[in-house]
Amino acid sequence: xxxxxxxxxxxxxxxxxxxxxxxxxxxxxxxxxxxxxxxxxxxxxxxxxxxxxxxxxxxxxxxxxxxxxxxxxxxxxxxxxxxxxxxxxxxxxxxxxxxx
Amino acid sequence: xxxxxxxxxxxxxxxxxxxxxxxxxxxxxxxxxxxxxxxxxxxxxxxxxxxxxxxxxxxxxxxxxxxxxxxxxxxxxxxxxxxxxxxxxxxxxxxxxxxxxxxxxxxxxxxxxxxxxxxxxxxxxxxxxxxxxxxxxxxxxxxxxxxxxxxxxxxxxxxx
Numbered sequence: 001x002x003x004x005x006x007x008x009x010x011x012x013x014x015x016x017x018x019x020x021x022x023x024x025x026x027x028x029x030x031x032x033x034x035x036x037x038x039x040x041x042x043x044x045x046x047x048x049x050x051x052x053x054x055x056x057x058x059x060x061x062x063x064x065x066x067x068x069x070x071x072x073x074x075x076x077x078x079x080x081x082x083x084x085x086x087x088x089x090x091x092x093x094x095x096x097x098x099x100x
Numbered sequence: 101x102x103x104x105x106x107x108x109x110x111x112x113x114x115x116x117x118x119x120x121x122x123x124x125x126x127x128x129x130x131x132x133x134x135x136x137x138x139x140x141x142x143x144x145x146x147x148x149x150x151x152x153x154x155x156x157x158x159x160x161x162x163x164x165x166x167x168x169x170x171x172x173x174x175x176x177x178x179x180x181x182x183x184x185x186x187x188x189x190x191x192x193x194x195x196x197x198x199x200x201x202x203x204x205x206x207x208x209x210x211x212x213x214x215x216x217x218x219x220x221x222x223x224x225x226x227x228x229x230x231x232x233x234x235x236x237x238x239x240x241x242x243x244x245x246x247x248x249x250x251x252x253x254x255x256x257x258x259x260x
Contacts, residue, residue, distance in 0.1 A: 002104040002144070003213040005206050010108045010141070012202035014115050014134075016195040021119030023191035027183035029124060029169055033131050036162065037115055040138050043154075051145040054216045056226040059150055060234050063226075066157055067241050071248030073162050077169040078255035084173040093186075 007048035015041035028080045028090050032073065039069045107140035124183045128166050135159040149223045 014037055021034030043062045050058025084090050114134035121127045135158050142151040185191070230238050 001215065002101055004211040004215075005209070005213075006104065006108075007141070007145075008206045008211070009203050010111065012206065013112055013199055016199035016202070017112070017115040017119055019198065020191050020195035023194060024185035024188055025119070025183065026186055027124060029166065029173070030127060030183045032166070033118055033127055036131060037118060037134065040135060040158075043150075044138060044141055047142055047145050047147050047150055051147065052212045052215045054218045056222055056229055059147055059222070059226050060229060062147075062150055063153060063230070064237060064241055066153060067245060070157060070161055071245055073165055074252040075248055075255070077165055078252040080169055081172050082255050090173045 004048060004052045007044060011041040011044040011048070014038075014044070026091050026093055028083070028092050028095070029077070031092060032076050032080070035076075036069070036073070039065065104141065104144045107137045107144065110134075111137040111141065120185070122184070124170055125167075127183070128163060128170065131166075132159050132163045135163070146218070146222060149226060 018034045018037030018039075018041060021037060022031050023034075025031045025034060043065055046058040046062045046065065048058075050056065050062075080090060083095055087094060089095075111134055114130045114137060117130040118127050118134060121130060136155060139151040139154040139159070142148075142154060
């Protein structure tokens with residue numbers, strides 16, 4: 001078996017990839033994909049700690065995290081579709097109505 | 101051990117393709133690959149149930165919804181589907197700094213290298229604790245999914 005530190009390092013790298021995507025993407029759907037990667041990395045940590053402590057609590061939290069992610073994606077994409085209807089674009093740079 | 105490293109390489113490669121690719125549709129497909137590789141990582145951790153949930157709910161549900169959103173907001177053929185990155189230097193600096201910080205902290209920590217044997221079936225214990233210790237959050241999760249579903253259909257309702 002691989003040591004716990006390998007799982008944590010893998011999750012850290014995937015999290016940072018997702019962070020990079022979230023910061024740099026122009027398209028709102030692309031930003032959401034980056035957020036998906038970050039949430040996914042956290043789940044790896046939870047399951048790894050759960051197994052290395054031989055308890056099921058981490059897996060319960062992973063189930064909750066997955067369900068909340070699904071709700072978040074459904075709402076996020078509904079907002080993207082709504083913004084596209086109002087502005088005919090999915091680019092985050094053009095969604096600047098809150099500028100003072 | 102070999103399975104872990106194979107899935108890890110696939111996961112990091114697919115993750116890099118998600119955030120660096122020029123085609124939005126390809127990014128979504130690489131995200132599906134990354135999520136399946138994560139399910140494989142869960143399998144190496146003896147979490148078969150979580151791996152199944154990951155493939156069914158995450159890869160099946162999320163990727164379908166994202167593809168649907170792309171079809172609605174972009175044309176599937178033509179140049180509209182390309183998406184680009186901006187502020188690559190700043191973003192790369194922040195992400196790389198955080199990665200170095202985290203990996204250094206992990207490598208210095210005293211962490212377990214072997215896992216203890218599990219008493220009984222972990223999936224059975226997961227189901228039992230979902231309906232005993234974690235009943236309230238479990239029920240609240242159902243309410244959250246209902247509210248999320250209603251909100252999403254309200255936002256995406258047809259224009260009057």
